[in-house]
Amino acid sequence: MKRTLSLLTLATLTLASAQKVVTPVQIGVAVAQTSNTALLGQEEVIGAKFAEKLINARGGINGTPIKLVFQDTGGDEAGAINAFQNLISKDNVVGIVGPTLSQQAFAADPIADRAKVPVLGPSNTAKGIPQIGDFIARVSAPVAxxxxxxxxxxxxxxxxxxxxxxxxxxxxxxxxxxxxxxxxxxxxxxxxxxxxxxxxxxxxxxxxxxxxxxxxxxxxxxxxxxxxxxxxxxxxxxxxxxxxxxxxxxxxxxxxxxxxxxxxxxxxxxxxAYSPAQASAANQVFVREYTAQYKKAPPQFAAQAYTGVQVFVDALRVIDRKKKLSEWNLPDLRVELNKQVLLGKYNTPLGAISFDKEGEVNQKDFYVAQIKMQDAKNGTFVYLK
Ligand code: 1QQ
Structure with a gap:
């Protein structure tokens, strides 16, 4: 019995380490596509998809395209845990952008952290998110x-x-x-x-x-x-x-x-934490192309989800230049990607960002907007000076 078990363990381990990185490179997106939380998550889906489109149009990761794999978290912890588990074990993603709520992150992020899969929180702003673990960072500046x-x-x-x-x-x-x-x-x-x-x-x-x-x-x-x-x-x-x-x-x-x-x-x-008026070249290109497609300026949650995908891709480009992504096995690439995410500097729609050792975002510019309703249905966020 003992011998059978250890052989089984060995087989599983061999399988995991033999797991190759597939192309297109799969990046997970676990946000709320259903429930009331989808009022927030929908804009993240749009932002992430827009990143996939723009990035692939510009050659992906040094010529290798990316593919986003979406798993709906719904609005609760169980949904987020389930989405993360699917992305990690079934979809074999290199990293995860998600979840939508901090409430979900405190439940699901520890699972990715234990599996050594890097997570970029696109909209988790509660105190303590990057401290969940070494594999957890966020592009969403904290409430503080x-x-x-x-x-x-x-x-x-x-x-x-x-x-x-x-x-x-x-x-x-x-x-x-x-x-x-x-x-x-x-x-x-x-x-x-x-x-x-x-x-x-x-x-x-x-x-x-x-x-x-x-x-x-x-x-x-x-x-x-x-x-x-x-x-x-x-x-x-x-x-x-x-x-x-x-x-x-x-x-x-x-x-x-x-x-x-x-x-x-x-x-x-x-x-x-975002303004379409942010002056960086990266943002101005983003705003121009987003506005051309959606006929309105990008909202914060779309810009942050876009940024999450972009950060993974920018980091993967650096790794790929040193050793082709196709030559990595998946567990090692996930660990390397986590390291590279924390090391890099990124020119994003949020401006120039980087991360501290714990995975907290370093970002400079913040804003305030006021809602202006034209009628009962239509309105806009007006940025204040
Ligand atoms: C969090 C948030 C959400 C309200 C954003 C969607 O900031 O849960 O941390």
Whole structure:
């Protein structure tokens, strides 16, 4: 029995190490294509696909094309784990761009980390994501550096703001992390946090929370949630009579929220880790070609997912120049790719980026936008100065 087992183990090991890198080179994308989280994930699918198209049109990895393999994570942890397992063991990808939510990343990233498969988080902004493991990095700047910009901008628009209400989804890791930053920033800027209200990302009725906010007579409301709950909360705040400024966090950062809050989305302020106006040549080419195809400027989540794919490809090009990708076995290439990702400098739509030792993104430019609704359906994010 012992002998049979060890032979079996040997056979499995041999199989794994003999596993060659196939062409086109497969890169995994595990984001939310279904559930309410798809309001955020859809833009990531578009951004990643656009990267695949542009990269292959320019010769892929030194002449070798790439192929993105998509696995839908849905909106929860189980879906993300399942998508990651499929990409790692069935689809034999070199690396994974995903998942959509930090809540999913804390569950699924450890699986990739143990399998030694590099992960680039395209939109995971909670504190602690790169620290999940050596194989985990992100192109999405953390709440700690992005979110404070929204409050500073709100004070620019209305210097008289004194009293603030803060609301957050307590069942979502990103929302919990972001509200921590918002609450600390508000205090640091001398604001009075009059009330902190909790909700769930699955909630639809916010009467209790809105009633508390109205009772406190605040001049600013700050929301950390996701697109459907966040959109409904904005709508109900306005319907019940709240007139002051509203800051939405990164979970509300999509035009896909417009069908939820409709005309009531108007005026919501949201900090941005991307702007179509970012001056780098890489971004200007990206914006020109994206706009030509989609007839609108790229949103943040599309730009970040594009960047995730680009970083893997740029790193693979460097590796391929030293030793052809076809000569690697897959487990070794995954380890090498992880190393190279962390070593490189990248000219991306987000500007020039690199990573620190832990996989945290180094990025320079951040922005704030305000939603302007033309009518109940159509609106845009207007970047503020
Ligand atoms: C996170 C996020 C999401 C709201 C982006 C889609 O920032 O979960 O970390």
């Amino acid at each position: 550096v992005v979110a404070p910009n929204a409050i500073k901008q709100a004070l620019k628009l209305d210097p008289k703001i004194k009293k603030v209400a803060v609301l957050y989804a307590q069942n979502d890791a990103f929302s919990v992390s972001e509200t921590g930053t918002f609450q600390q920033t508000a205090k640091d800027l001398g604001l009075n946090v009059a009330t902190v209200q909790k909700f769930q990302t699955t909630d639809n009725d916010f009467t209790t929370q809105v009633t508390a906010v109205l009772g406190d007579n605040v001049d600013l409301v700050i929301i950390s949630g996701l697109a459907n709950d966040g959109g409904n909360l904005v709508k109900q705040l306005r319907q019940l009579g709240y007139k002051g400024l509203i800051i939405g966090g990164n979970g509300l950062n999509t035009t896909n929220m417009f069908p939820v809050c409709q005309k009531y989305c108007d005026g919501v302020i949201i900090a941005q």
